[in-house]
Amino acid sequence: MSNFQISLLKHEDNGDGSDTQISSTVDAVASTPPQNILLRHSPDSMDVDVLVSRPFAMVDEIADASPAAEDGLQLGDQILKFGSVEAGDNLLQRLPSEAQSNVDRTVPVIIIRQGTVINLTVTPRTWQGRGLMGCHFRIL
Secondary structure, eight states: OEEEEEEEEEEEEOSSSOEEEEEEEEEEEEOOOSOOEEEEEOOTTEEEEEEEEOOOEEEEEEOTTOHHHHTTOOTTOEEEEETTBOSSSOHHHHHHHHHHHTTTSOEEEEEEETTEEEEEEEOOOOOSSSSSSSEEEEEO
16 A cells, blocks of 8 residues: 555636636545556536546655755655656666756655655855755655
8 A cells, every 4th residue: 555645736717717726636546556657528618637646756855054954854754756757767866867967956756745846946055064965855
């Protein structure tokens, strides 16, 4: 069994040519392999997108004054996406490679923190400590 996040985006027509987007997120449990699935349902007057994402890593160490800490990552953050890296094979090689390929450039990161999906950017860079980020991701 594994936990995953379901984000619902509902688009409603306001009748004046504009629409309203309503978003909600819920936690769920499943026995499926890691993956992202986009489901679309289009009734007459609204569209509903459902994005199912499972975290593939968690921040289990973070150094004080590190780039990761300064850019907003926290212990326990669950990683849904780190730059172009999402769930899959060879994560132990792909994560550091993504950081190395983006030294001094912002990298978009999508995390789950206390049940809430958060978009951040981090900038891998040299600093007084080890590595380019100063944190460790534990693969889930």
